Amino acid sequence: MIALLVAVPTLLLIGLLVNYLYYIPQTNKQHIAAGKDALWNNGGYGFEFSSVTTPGFIISMILVVMILVFTAFLIKHSAKRIVIDRETNTAKVASIGFIAAFFDMMGVGSFASGLAMFKAGNVIKDDKMTPGTLNMSFCAPIMMEASFLVGAISVDILTLVVLVVAAVIGSYIGASLVDKFNAQTIKLVMGSALFIAGIVMILTTPQVALIGAAGGANGIVGWKWAVAVPGFLLIGVLMSFGVGSYAPSILLLSLLGMGLIYIAPIMTCTSAFLMPVTSYKFYKDNNYLPKTSLTTMLGAIFGSTIAFLFFYAGLQGSGVMSADGVAYKSIVKWLTIAVMFYSSITMFIQYFQNRKTAGEKAEAMKKRNKRKSLTKVNKQDLTPTINQQYEKTLDRYSNDLDTKSIVEQENIPMDEWVKNPNSEEDLVSDSVDKVLKDIDTSKPNPKRKTKVEKPEEKKKTN
Structure with missing residues (x-):
């Protein structure tokens, strides 16, 4: 200088x-x-x-x-x-x-x-x-x-x-x-x-x-x-x-x-x-x-x-x-x-x-497999299915907001994502959309845990 x-x-x-x-x-x-x-x-x-x-x-x-x-x-x-x-x-x-x-x-x-x-x-x-x-x-x-x-x-x-x-x-x-x-x-x-x-x-x-x-x-x-x-x-x-x-x-x-x-x-x-x-x-x-x-x-x-x-x-x-x-x-x-x-x-x-x-992205959207509704999954397969949908959702939200980091900072349990298990809708995707809208990404909370809880841990967070 x-x-x-x-x-x-x-x-x-x-x-x-x-x-x-x-x-x-x-x-x-x-x-x-x-x-x-x-x-x-x-x-x-x-x-x-x-x-x-x-x-x-x-x-x-x-x-x-x-x-x-x-x-x-x-x-x-x-x-x-x-x-x-x-x-x-x-x-x-x-x-x-x-x-x-x-x-x-x-x-x-x-x-x-x-x-x-x-x-x-x-x-x-x-x-x-x-x-x-x-x-x-x-x-x-x-x-x-x-x-x-x-x-x-x-x-x-x-x-x-x-x-x-x-x-x-x-x-x-x-x-x-x-x-x-x-x-x-x-x-x-x-x-x-x-x-x-x-x-x-x-x-x-x-x-x-x-x-x-x-x-x-x-x-x-x-x-x-x-x-x-x-x-x-x-x-x-x-x-x-x-x-x-x-x-x-x-x-x-x-x-x-x-x-x-x-x-x-x-x-x-x-x-x-x-x-x-x-x-x-x-x-x-x-x-x-x-x-x-x-x-x-x-x-x-x-x-x-x-x-x-x-x-x-x-x-x-x-x-x-x-x-x-x-x-x-x-x-x-x-x-x-x-x-x-x-x-x-x-x-x-x-x-x-x-x-x-742009063409590759459009083609990828067409080829993307539609997620299986949770009501059609056997009860014993429910947890693996949620895990699988969780990973696919993170892949889907690959953007500047870094959704994976947001989910981890907010400590969102994967079983909390499914709000209505009787719905035929794409529940995992919709609930993540709602979560992202509610999160103020400009002010992350450092006091929250960074671990993503799994359903079998049966741990609730505020």
Whole structure:
């Protein structure tokens, strides 16, 4: 935690100093040399405030405050819960954060790559904790990326603000729709959409170029607003369903003629202004792993900063790789295509796996032997039959409540389950249903015995 408290402000300071004292002035000189509009009038090394640079600087400083507040909040409120996943491998998890954030700066979403590495490394055992852990882990690093890029790249501020607001509105709309759609249908539709989008993206690459993705514009103009705003509303909705925004943002905006270099701050700012809100919800619900989140975040902030220093300030600032060049476009687009197909194939696999599992459960329900009514059992066989039905009932109730533990904690005798031996109904099952409804599972009684009494013991409990 101390390392995180020191690393976040230190890396922020290094990144911002390099950004405003070196990268942005170098970009201004390159603009002047290429005959483009200058960011400010002189071409010197000193940063100057102008109508182009001031809005980006203001947004960058807002993000800096958000980063510091979020980091302090996360550390403070995770300290007492860090025992939950204290066995987490620090080196492995920090490495995952570093790699995911490094490529996130280049346009490959950290959620997709981070999730893949978490699964491959068996880092998160409970899938319910995965979304919250990802949000907590990459919230600060993505805000850090946005603070660097929004100041460094002269994207049209109106375009940036309008599209970010559209995505935020879309995410709130999506949040209200999530529970109204079948998860299987969503996986199938989104997997298909990403697969088609990947094919379209291939056709726009410099190597194929069958579809003209006019490059270079730093904002949206004219009729393109009618496509861009609804498009980002939809992207915001998709984010609520767990679909990353990077790939569809690159596809949409590149087809609308924006240069890839100008798309980067829009993508990162969209996520940066959404993630603190969603992360707070996961915190309130305790749906995240604290040590895993903090350790991943530590690696990720180094990954984001080093990627910015190497890729933007290093290669582009020195002129080795032009932001408008074929090399840059190729790297970003092909990486994005890889993520699109990976996400699509993953969704298809999950869809068919879930479908297979559902089919197996339905088949098992059909094949399940109906229990024999106790009135049809000979008296001498009554106890073995109750024992047999008891075991079958426990198998039937295999769920998150752990019925066996509940039955043992409540010390429910098996002969008590049969309330009406003259009934033809499935008595054992029905009585367990009633017992489960009467038990407050959130407040187990530790004073109760844990042994399940058998009928022959003839022992009564309160």
